[in-house]
Amino acid sequence: MTEAKKINLALQGGGSHGAVTWGVVDRLLEDERVSIEGISGASAGAVNATALAYGLYVGGRPAAREKLTELWRRMSEAGGFYSPVKAGNSMLREMFGNVPLDYNPGYQFFDFMTRTFSPYQFNPFDINPLRDILLECIDFDELSRCTRTKLYLSATNVRSGKVHVFRTKDACVNAVCASACLPFLFKAVEIDGEAFWDGGYMGNPVLYPFFYEAESSDILIVHVNPLERPDVPKTAPEIMNRINEISFNSSLLRELRAISFVHKLLDDGWLKDERRDQLRSVRVHSVRSDLALVNLSVASKFATDWSFLTDLRDRGRAIAEDWLAENFDAIGVRSSVNLREMFDGDGG
Numbered sequence: 001m002t003e004a005k006k007i008n009l010a011l012q013g014g015g016s017h018g019a020v021t022w023g024v025v026d027r028l029l030e031d032e033r034v035s036i037e038g039i040s041g042a043s044a045g046a047v048n049a050t051a052l053a054y055g056l057y058v059g060g061r062p063a064a065r066e067k068l069t070e071l072w073r074r075m076s077e078a079g080g081f082y083s084p085v086k087a088g089n090s091m092l093r094e095m096f097g098n099v100p101l102d103y104n105p106g107y108q109f110f111d112f113m114t115r116t117f118s119p120y121q122f123n124p125f126d127i128n129p130l131r132d133i134l135l136e137c138i139d140f141d142e143l144s145r146c147t148r149t150k151l152y153l154s155a156t157n158v159r160s161g162k163v164h165v166f167r168t169k170d171a172c173v174n175a176v177c178a179s180a181c182l183p184f185l186f187k188a189v190e191i192d193g194e195a196f197w198d199g200g201y202m203g204n205p206v207l208y209p210f211f212y213e214a215e216s217s218d219i220l221i222v223h224v225n226p227l228e229r230p231d232v233p234k235t236a237p238e239i240m241n242r243i244n245e246i247s248f249n250s251s252l253l254r255e256l257r258a259i260s261f262v263h264k265l266l267d268d269g270w271l272k273d274e275r276r277d278q279l280r281s282v283r284v285h286s287v288r289s290d291l292a293l294v295n296l297s298v299a300s301k302f303a304t305d306w307s308f309l310t311d312l313r314d315r316g317r318a319i320a321e322d323w324l325a326e327n328f329d330a331i332g333v334r335s336s337v338n339l340r341e342m343f344d345g346d347g348g
Contacts, residue, residue, distance in 0.1 A: 004035035005034055006037045006215065008037055009028075009036055009049070009052075009220055010207055010220065010222065011039065011041040011044075011046075011048050011222050012225060013045045013180070013198070015301030016300065016303050017044070017225075017300070017301050019309040019312035019316070020312040020319075023312065026317055028324075029061045036052070036056065037214055037215060038150035039052055039152070041153055041199075043182075043204070045205050045224070046154070049151060050134070050138060050143070050176050053146060055067035070137055074133045078304070110302070119183070123185070134176055140171055150214065152167060152205070153175050153178075154166075154205055155178040155198070158195040159194070162202065163199065164196065165203070165206055165209060174190075177189050180198060200251075204225075204252050216332075217283050218282070218283045220286070221287070223289055225244075225249050229294065244298045256284070259284060283331075283333075283335045283336075284337045284339060285330065287320060289316050292312075293312075
């Protein structure tokens with residue numbers, strides 16, 4: 001049997017939109033030709049990454065698929081009580097037709113509350129259902145001993161503004177909650193005297209650990225936040241939605257630009273021969289699951305209906321199916337993303 005091709009997964013955050021990543025990963029786990037060496041994740045990507053790494057460790061591919069399903073099912077159940085866009089939406093749809101989630105009264109109230117009060121005021125006890133769900137689904141003591149899969153969870157250090165990466169040995173419920181800590185919803189997560197917010201601000205997700213610590217040179221990025229939109233946003237919700245997307249893509253684009261620059265140095269002979277082996281050329285691949293989400297707004301990142309989440313999962317599976325058919329042969333050989341085309345000529 002042919003040896004599986006090793007890849008590293010980089011999973012973006014994006015709230016409930018992370019369910020599309022669940023679908024992508026679920027399809028990849030079905031394919032015995034692909035082996036996962038390392039996983040980087042931020043926010044919802046960190047939740048997916050943690051469940052994936054733990055499942056692979058305790059029971060291989062079947063357990064990883066089961067653990068991801070269990071985790072998303074539990075989050076859907078919890079969202080029945082906590083989600084700001086569930087209550088009232090079905091009634092509005094019946095009364096007025098297909099009402100955008102941005103105008104859902106539950107979301108409007110949620111948006112007002114988080115813009116007016118801080119979580120230190122409206123959530124003084126720091127209630128976070130994700131913490132309980134993670135503790136129910138994952139044995140973090142067991143996960144921290146995992147040597148099979150490298151895990152990298154990014155969080156933003158509140159005081160320094162720098163990205164912090166929690167590795168497998170640091171795996172704990174606080175690390176995942178730190179990576180998924182939206183500062184307008186939850187108090188900063190304190191770990192070893194440092195305060196952390198959502199990893200999406202400074203590393204969504206981080207790629208650089210793969211440069212130094214991974215055997216495989218192939219990085220597969222699973223996008224959740226749309227990179228491009230054809231139209232200029234005009235309404236207030238559209239503008240806020242695009243600001244959210246740009247903000248949560250900025251750190252990833254900076255890392256991709258750096259990789260593109262290294263490719264240029266190596267490919268165009270800008271380095272002396274004795275220096276070439278000091279730089280590593282990584283192969284970049286991209287599952288553009290964000291293309292399945294362009295019709296969704298930031299409000300839907302808080303929707304947790306099971307039918308909605310499984311629809312996103314199925315979209316992710318279909319996109320991964322297409323990606324494997326078109327790009328599997330590139331793994332271990334070349335990048336399937338043309339970074340120079342992406343960045344050349346943009347004035348940078």
